[in-house]
Amino acid sequence: MAVVSNPLEEAVLEFGRHLRAERDVSPHTLRAYLGDLEDLCTYARSVGLTEPQALDVSLLRAWLARQHALGRSRATLARRTAAVRTFTRHLHRRGLLENDPGLLLGTPKRTQDLPGVLTQDDAARLLDELDAQGPVGLRDLAVLEVLYGTGVRVSExxxxxxxDLDTGRRTVRVLGKGGRERTVPVGEPAVRAVQDWLRAGRPALANEESGPALFLGARGGRLHPTSARRIVHTRIAEVGEVPDLSPHGLRHSAATHLLEGGADLRSVQEILGHASLQTTQLYTHVSAERLKQVHRQAHPRSVRDHESDSR
Structure with missing residues (x-):
């Protein structure tokens, strides 16, 4: 929205400044929200509405209905609904809307595909069989151990x-989304792998570009998330017979295995850095699906009972 042609578009730009300065949202969220609201402005202009005061629930529902007709996914519709709700709430608080029409919008239910996860045996094989020779091997093992052992995001x-790593307390200080800091416990294998990397691997790659970064790329700078993803895919492929996963898949695996081991949902929420418990609850469904799969495969009457129910 480079050229502002009406008051509604100006209100969107002001909202973007508010998100940057006061809400400290991530660049990705900011781009998504402003893109959604730009689309809303285009639709409003097409029906002759250019003032913030013109936003009412009928207009917003018509806009969302058009998005649905255009084949937008449920995830996109849910995000656009969230964007416009946040926007109308902001306008209402500023006195530009007498009432907040966003409160009257329903939220499209998002379909949640169950994420791929490793079994506990697969995770053990991956980490136990990884070739950790040389500086790069030591780094790669430490990267995988920390990703799986803590459940942190690849960017974190x-x-x-x-x-950030306290080897005595076996914790790591993590800066998460929105600048929120949290302390995450880390297991002994991950601590040991990081210590080996710091002792015998990092010095061989470090240079004036390294700074305080824990993990380094091949040229000595801070490891980039793209390189970390490549490390995970490459190392999993080397082991063989282990499902290919991204770093996010290791995060899913860590959360699932914590719950399978008896961890409570609130603790897992804190470890993962989820702002909402609802996000963490996805992993309970993952565990339940895996238990049902095991039951179907292992219980002598499971398939038979299922077949009889279907007749």
């Missing part, structure tokens, strides 16, 4: 500094 892993 790459943002770690050496001092």
């Amino acid at each position: 892993l790459c943002g770690l500094d050496i001092d």
Whole structure:
């Protein structure tokens, strides 16, 4: 929205400044929200509406209905609904809307595909069989151990500094989404792998570009998330007979295995850094589906009972 031609578009630009300065949203969220609201402005202009005060529930529902007719996914519709709700709430608080029409919008239910996860045996094989020879091998093992052992996001892993790991307490300080800091426990294998990397691997790659970064790329700079993803895919492929997963898949695996081991949902929420418990609850469905799969495969009457129910 480079050229502003009406008051509604100006209100969207002001809202973007508000998100940057006061809400500290991520660049990705900011781009998504402003893109959604730009589409809303285009639709409003097409029906002759150019003032913020013109936003009412009928207009918003008509806009969302058009998005549905254009084949937008449920995830996109849910995000656009969230964007416009946040926008109308902001306008209402500023006195530009007498009432907040966003409160009257329903939220499209998002279909949640169950994420791929490793079995506990697969995770053990991956980490036990990984070739950790040389500086790069030591780094790769430490990267996978920390991703799986803590459940951190790949961006959080790459943002770690050496001092963020407390080997005595076996915790790592993580800067998560929205600048929120949290302390995450880390297991002994991950601590040991990182110590080996710091002792015998990192010095061989470090240079003046390294700074305090815990994990380094081949040229000595801070490890980039793209490189970390490549490491995960490459190392999993080397082991063989282990499902290919991204770093996010290791995060899913860590959460699932925590719940399978008896961890409570609130604790897993804190470890993962989820702002909402609803996000963490996805992993309970993952565990339940895996248990049902095991039951179907292992119980002598499971398939037979299922077939009889279908007749």
